[in-house]
Amino acid sequence: MENSKNSDAVVRHRPALRLLHWLVAALVLVTWPLGLMIGFVKDDVKLDFYLVHESIGFLVLWIMLLRIGVRLTGSAPPSEGSAIERMTAGSVHGLLYLFLVLMPVTGFLATNAHGFPLQWFGLFTVWSPIGKSPDIAWTLSAIHETSAWILLTLFALHLGAALFHHILRRDGTLYRIL
Structure with missing residues (x-):
């Protein structure tokens, strides 16, 4: 790329933030389709799909909390574009963070409320803050x-x-996030 704004001239996010970004992206790209498919799989494997979906979702929650902590401990590279572009990008990023926390929290609580404690990857039971609440x-x-x-x-x-x-x-x- 001959542009003066090529990847060599770009101020990138910190390595920890880049790693957490791509880790969450990969996990969401696995767990989102799993959640969608739960309604279409046979009953004999449905609980396996739930186990993996819920376990990855719970992992996303903790990684997102770590990501928020990392993000709050340092500044981001300066954004490019007009004021409206920067405001729109900031809004979308903020909403992504919000929903990447809200989704696993509501999924975890829904699982509990339906009367099923979370069995994290079948390794241990995660404490249920609400218990069965139909x-x-x-x-x-x-x-x-x-x-x-x-x-x-x-x-x-x-x-x-x-x-x-x-x-x-x-x-x-x-290149800021790569």
Whole structure:
């Protein structure tokens, strides 16, 4: 790339933040389709799909909390673009962080409320803060499912913006996180 804004000139995010970004992205790209497929699999494997989906989701929660901590302990590289682009990018990033915490929390609580304690990868049982609560189980499940679609939309916006910057603008935005 001959552009003066190539990858060599870009100030990148800290290595810990880049690692956590791609780890969460990979886990979400596994767990989101697993959650979608649960409704279509045979009953004899349905619990296996739930176990993996819920376990990865719980892992995403803890990685996101770590990621938020890392993000709060240092500054991000300066953003490029107009004020509206920076505001939009900041809003999408903030909402991604919010839903990447909200989704696993509501999924975990929904599992508990339906009367199933989380068996993290079959290794141990995670303490249930609410126990079986049928009155709120379906509400938590609905929030979790709605959040999944919102997260998918935010992911598409985020990916679209990254591709826009990389392919059309040919600037260093994508290189900040690579």
